[in-house]
Amino acid sequence: MEAVAGSRHFSTLSLSLSHNRTLRSSSPKSVKLSLSSTKASLSSRNWFAKEVWGWVNSNSKGVAVRRDLGLVVKAEMFGQLTSGLETAWNKLKGEEVLSKENIVEPMRDIRRALLEADVSLPVVRRFVQSVSDQAVGVGVIRGVRPDQQLVKIVNDELVQLMGGEVSELVFAKSGPTVILLAGLQGVGKTTVCAKLANYLKKQGKSCMLVACDVYRPAAIDQLSILGKQVDVPVYTAGTDVKPSEIAKQGLEEAKKKKIDVVIVDTAGRLQIDKTMMDELKEVKRALNPTEVLLVVDAMTGQEAAALVTTFNVEIGITGAILTKLDGDSRGGAALSVKEVSGKPIKLVGRGERMEDLEPFYPDRMAGRILGMGDVLSFVEKAQEVMRKEDAEELQKKIMSAKFDFNDFLKQTRTVAKMGSVSRVIGMIPGMGKVTPSQIRDAEKNLLNMEAMIEAMTPEEREKPELLAESPVRRKRVAVESGKTEQQVSQLVAQLFQMRVRMKNLMGVMESGSLPTLSNLEEALKAEEKAPPGTARRRKRSESRSVFVDSTTGRPAPRGFGSKS
Numbered sequence: 001m002e003a004v005a006g007s008r009h010f011s012t013l014s015l016s017l018s019h020n021r022t023l024r025s026s027s028p029k030s031v032k033l034s035l036s037s038t039k040a041s042l043s044s045r046n047w048f049a050k051e052v053w054g055w056v057n058s059n060s061k062g063v064a065v066r067r068d069l070g071l072v073v074k075a076e077m078f079g080q081l082t083s084g085l086e087t088a089w090n091k092l093k094g095e096e097v098l099s100k101e102n103i104v105e106p107m108r109d110i111r112r113a114l115l116e117a118d119v120s121l122p123v124v125r126r127f128v129q130s131v132s133d134q135a136v137g138v139g140v141i142r143g144v145r146p147d148q149q150l151v152k153i154v155n156d157e158l159v160q161l162m163g164g165e166v167s168e169l170v171f172a173k174s175g176p177t178v179i180l181l182a183g184l185q186g187v188g189k190t191t192v193c194a195k196l197a198n199y200l201k202k203q204g205k206s207c208m209l210v211a212c213d214v215y216r217p218a219a220i221d222q223l224s225i226l227g228k229q230v231d232v233p234v235y236t237a238g239t240d241v242k243p244s245e246i247a248k249q250g251l252e253e254a255k256k257k258k259i260d261v262v263i264v265d266t267a268g269r270l271q272i273d274k275t276m277m278d279e280l281k282e283v284k285r286a287l288n289p290t291e292v293l294l295v296v297d298a299m300t301g302q303e304a305a306a307l308v309t310t311f312n313v314e315i316g317i318t319g320a321i322l323t324k325l326d327g328d329s330r331g332g333a334a335l336s337v338k339e340v341s342g343k344p345i346k347l348v349g350r351g352e353r354m355e356d357l358e359p360f361y362p363d364r365m366a367g368r369i370l371g372m373g374d375v376l377s378f379v380e381k382a383q384e385v386m387r388k389e390d391a392e393e394l395q396k397k398i399m400s401a402k403f404d405f406n407d408f409l410k411q412t413r414t415v416a417k418m419g420s421v422s423r424v425i426g427m428i429p430g431m432g433k434v435t436p437s438q439i440r441d442a443e444k445n446l447l448n449m450e451a452m453i454e455a456m457t458p459e460e461r462e463k464p465e466l467l468a469e470s471p472v473r474r475k476r477v478a479v480e481s482g483k484t485e486q487q488v489s490q491l492v493a494q495l496f497q498m499r500v501r502m503k504n505l506m507g508v509m510e511s512g513s514l515p516t517l518s519n520l521e522e523a524l525k526a527e528e529k530a531p532p533g534t535a536r537r538r539k540r541s542e543s544r545s546v547f548v549d550s551t552t553g554r555p556a557p558r559g560f561g562s563k564s
């Protein structure tokens, strides 16, 4: 085995093995894991095995190979962006927590790295703002260093930036699916036609190519040759027929032959012009395509995102195909297209071979950019352990009726992390009937609660009894949070009521089976049906009894909850 010397831009080194296999060694910059305190710890042997497995499984086609002095050095794509971001993590080495102050420098590095990668400025601004907000708000996860936490936040944000989920091709419900390809000259449109046919054939779909580029005779020949190469029929009608007419004829032919997918190649131009747009519109009208995909060259950076926007406004497209990701692209196109244009990248080209086309997976792309798959899975596992421990801790607190305002805030923030209230409600079965105005009220209430809790002292958050007993304290919280004293009193009362309800619920859970949704519904209905006044009386006595149960053992203060 022969180790290879690295260069600044090459974050991944290769080891040439005697029996013709290449394995990736740990980059000098990659982060070693140690988390003996949790099961998430990976032994260095496992870690290495994982590295090897990841490498063997990863698509290494997009890797530029240099053979200097008989040594093999591989550069991961977007190498410059990767090393730019590494500078950011390195600034956090030795820090204990992420804070407003210590993320200033790393955020500057991230901003610089993204701008150098040719990501559009508004996108960079939004990205940096969002990462900063999350970094400051994130709690400490035991065993996870701040730099690792920042890697995870940046990764998640990159995934979101690129569209979150993979955006699948859409197929027609009946008749042939028509995919119209558009794009400027030389971006790889004709090649993509054949690559796409090859890709869809592997999914069991029969395909036909239609040659509508009548301005460059060589384009028709090129498509015919490529069609043969992937063993797919090509419909041609020479250069004297109008593209929209060729498109119609091609579609008719495909229908007769019961072809599943028709892929239409169109003419490119050096730059956008009216004739090209008008012609494309005409072809689109003639075909009524299922997908209109703009082929863009990744090397053009943020320009690619601007093109997608223009084509979408002009002719209406369903997505983009990014080609030449194997080249010297810096990442700007991949990172800007979705955010700038609102249209997803559906497929990416990573080489000149017919096999070099694949779906665009935002998570895998983010993973490749960061080159830190090991750190990401480590942080995820540690977060999971933390969540479990948190849940156990919460359960203990609930059982001993010590659930306080800190827990309250934590819970509402956990919910907030899951998305908007409407999204969370949408996830709960049987909650579909909540009206938008109820959701808006709930969101407003949550914000009010947060404001009031933030105005409490740490002691008051931990011991709500202090607020229950002292009108002066409640008044102070009201003034500081800009709410009324009545609202503060209500919030304190709610916390005590919540303690009782949670304790009861936990009791049911501890006594055996989990309460089913119908059980809960029954319980809620019973409460609703109770004669007027009973529920309130019961709640009042519950809050008092809990208050007596709690740490102080003193009775509930008289008049608590009323205007004082």
Ligand SMILES: Nc1nc2c(ncn2[C@@H]2O[C@H](COP(=O)(O)OP(=O)(O)OP(=O)(O)O)[C@@H](O)[C@H]2O)c(=O)[nH]1
Binding pocket: 183, 184, 185, 186, 187, 188, 189, 190, 191, 192, 213, 216, 219, 267, 268, 269, 323, 324, 325, 326, 327, 349, 350, 351, 352, 356
């Ligand atoms: N490295 C690399 N080269 C590609 C990729 N896709 C296409 N190419 C090459 O880019 C060149 C141009 O591709 P074409 O398919 O002819 O481009 P086009 O958009 O049809 O061009 P016009 O017909 O002139 O509009 C060819 O040499 C292709 O082999 C890719 O993903 N990676």
